[in-house]
Amino acid sequence: xxxxxxxxxxxxxxILSVLCMSCGSDPADEVVPxxxxxxxxxxxxxxxxxxxxxLSGKLEGVFLQDAKVIAITTPLxxxxxxxxxxxxxAVGTVKVDGVxxxxxxxxxxxxxxxxxTVTAEDGSTRAYTILFRSPQTTGLPVxxxxxxxxxxxxxxxxxxxxxxxxxxPHDEKNNLQTTTEIRGRGNTTWGMPKKPYRLKxxxxxSLFGLAEEKSWVLLANYQDPTLIMNTVAFxxxxxxxxxxxxxxxxxxxxxxxxxxxxxxxxxxxxxxKSRVNVSETEGFLVEMDQxxxxxxxxxxxxxxxxxxxxxxxxxDHPGLDLSFVSAAIHALEAALFDEAFPAxxxxxxxxxxxxxxxxxxxxxxxxxxxxxxxxxxLYKDKGGKIGFGPPWDFDWAFGWEDNHYQYFQLxxxxxxxxxxxxxxxxxxxxxxxxxxxxxxAFRAEYxxxxxxxxxxxxxxxxxxxxxxxxxxxxxxLQNGTVWGATDYQSQIDQMKRFWxxxxxQLNTQINAF
Numbered sequence: 001x002x003x004x005x006x007x008x009x010x011x012x013x014x015i016l017s018v019l020c021m022s023c024g025s026d027p028a029d030e031v032v033p034x035x036x037x038x039x040x041x042x043x044x045x046x047x048x049x050x051x052x053x054x055l056s057g058k059l060e061g062v063f064l065q066d067a068k069v070i071a072i073t074t075p076l077x078x079x080x081x082x083x084x085x086x087x088x089x090a091v092g093t094v095k096v097d098g099v100x101x102x103x104x105x106x107x108x109x110x111x112x113x114x115x116x117t118v119t120a121e122d123g124s125t126r127a128y129t130i131l132f133r134s135p136q137t138t139g140l141p142v143x144x145x146x147x148x149x150x151x152x153x154x155x156x157x158x159x160x161x162x163x164x165x166x167x168x169p170h171d172e173k174n175n176l177q178t179t180t181e182i183r184g185r186g187n188t189t190w191g192m193p194k195k196p197y198r199l200k201x202x203x204x205x206s207l208f209g210l211a212e213e214k215s216w217v218l219l220a221n222y223q224d225p226t227l228i229m230n231t232v233a234f235x236x237x238x239x240x241x242x243x244x245x246x247x248x249x250x251x252x253x254x255x256x257x258x259x260x261x262x263x264x265x266x267x268x269x270x271x272x273k274s275r276v277n278v279s280e281t282e283g284f285l286v287e288m289d290q291x292x293x294x295x296x297x298x299x300x301x302x303x304x305x306x307x308x309x310x311x312x313x314x315x316d317h318p319g320l321d322l323s324f325v326s327a328a329i330h331a332l333e334a335a336l337f338d339e340a341f342p343a344x345x346x347x348x349x350x351x352x353x354x355x356x357x358x359x360x361x362x363x364x365x366x367x368x369x370x371x372x373x374x375x376x377x378l379y380k381d382k383g384g385k386i387g388f389g390p391p392w393d394f395d396w397a398f399g400w401e402d403n404h405y406q407y408f409q410l411x412x413x414x415x416x417x418x419x420x421x422x423x424x425x426x427x428x429x430x431x432x433x434x435x436x437x438x439x440x441a442f443r444a445e446y447x448x449x450x451x452x453x454x455x456x457x458x459x460x461x462x463x464x465x466x467x468x469x470x471x472x473x474x475x476x477l478q479n480g481t482v483w484g485a486t487d488y489q490s491q492i493d494q495m496k497r498f499w500x501x502x503x504x505q506l507n508t509q510i511n512a513f
Contacts, residue, residue, distance in 0.1 A: 040092035040120035042128050045070045051085045051104045054078065061130070072110075073133040075259040075481060077144060081136050082109040092118040092126075111137055111169060135252040135259045138474035141168040141208075143218075143265070144254040145182060153255075156184040159200060166207070166251075174208050185217065187291050189395070194222035194261055194483055198268065207265065208249045211274030218253060219264040222483065223395055225407065225491040227262055227476060228468045232495075233365050233394040234266070235464055239457040240357040244276045244379070244390040250472060262472065262479040269377060269390055271311035276390065278311075282382035284325045285311040288373040288429065298326050300333045303428040305373065329378070332386055336432070342439035351385040352442060356449050358388040359418055359433065364458065365397040366502065370417060373429025399498050408494040414505035420513065443513045450510045458503055465496050 159181035237245035335346035375393035422434030469492030
């Protein structure tokens with residue numbers, strides 16, 4: 001009985017279902033809504049390896065700002081960035097600059113912003129801005145280096161052969177593809193995670209239109225949160241007319257396919273006609289540096305200043321007598337600390353005009369390395385006077401304070417590094433530089449030079465800092481993806497604030513000399 005009842009129930013359900021279907025309205029009587037002819041949208045956007053040679057994996061776009069912007073982010077090097085084929089799904093007709101685009105077929109240059117416009121059936125449109133975020137799209141030149149067999153660079157002494165490609169998005173005359181050698185460089189900076197490098201081309205090569213030479217440098221600026229401390233120093237040296245001051249070009253560096261960050265490319269400090277232009281055998285270039293780790297070297301008689309001879313190079317001129325180098329520097333030190341100073345011959349031994357400009361650069365930057373001393377270059381040509389420069393290494397400038405491990409400390413803005421009335425504080429470099437201010441005539445010349453360049457060259461540097469900050473903003477963002485992000489604009493603002501305050505306070509103090 002129970003089985004029969006279940007069977008009837010099932011049958012009843014089936015009958016009811018059929019009746020309901022039959023009782024429904026005639027499909028012909030139903031009102032089908034018209035399709036929305038105003039729909040226009042891109043649903044997906046990206047890049048597939050199957051249609052883009054050299055792409056190692058799929059890149060997918062992320063929709064931002066109410067889907068009006070599609071961002072694609074990658075640190076990978078792309079050989080064909082200017083000729084990529086995007087794959088997309090869209091409702092409507094998709095065009096770029098009036099040309100219809102076919103998914104996986106149409107080619108575009110993504111080194112710049114590209115606007116994809118979708119047109120609906122009713123003629124209405126919607127625009128999507130495609131932002132390809134990559135070190136290759138920051139607007140800076142891109143430097144790609146591939147070492148032989150992709151060897152790691154682990155030495156400061158031994159070069160490795162490498163292929164090098166330089167691409168400048170703003171000036172194709174700067175583009176370069178050739179071979180080079182590369183090794184590490186630096187002292188403290190070589191021990192940091194982001195490494196500096198030295199390049200040596202197989203023949204003299206011009207980079208960015210600069211004079212042809214074999215040796216060039218890539219500065220990492222690892223601890224510099226603005227990436228431009230050395231840039232500001234070089235610019236200031238050039239504005240003050242300091243001989244042999246380096247040039248600067250910021251680049252994005254790829255090494256063996258991996259993005260290394262934002263770097264500065266500049267000249268190697270060396271004796272060459274286009275660099276430090278003194279005689280290679282009868283002039284000299286030396287470095288005062290507390291590391292004191294390169295031969296030939298000597299220490300001065302009174303202060304024990306550490307002097308390393310960069311040129312003449314005994315490798316190029318074996319057996320050359322270098323005693324004339326130490327004799328010249330010993331003579332200058334002796335004259336400075338002679339009892340008759342300043343009423344003696346010390347001005348016959350040093351180019352005071354160059355010295356004053358060199359001091360101003362280091363003072364304005366508040367480069368504490370003059371105290372050690374460290375990275376201080378001196379040169380002399382045959383029959384000439386000793387000159388100071390080129391300016392170099394400003395990683396510990398701009399109000400760095402060891403107690404806080406921070407730059408731009410306004411408490412340091414008014415502290416003179418080089419001044420009259422020096423009292424011994426244990427720093428031999430400090431004692432050496434301050435000694436010049438014991439000469440009233442030197443102080444007067446220093447003050448006069450400050451006032452001559454104050455309005456025209458010094459105060460406008462704040463505008464230069466701001467402009468460089470804007471130029472490197474995208475590069476700093478990419479650099480931060482590798483080495484840690486910072487609020488870059490805040491760092492630039494702090495640098496400007498420190499600069500303006502320091503200039504103001506130095507103006508008061510120097511004019512009180």
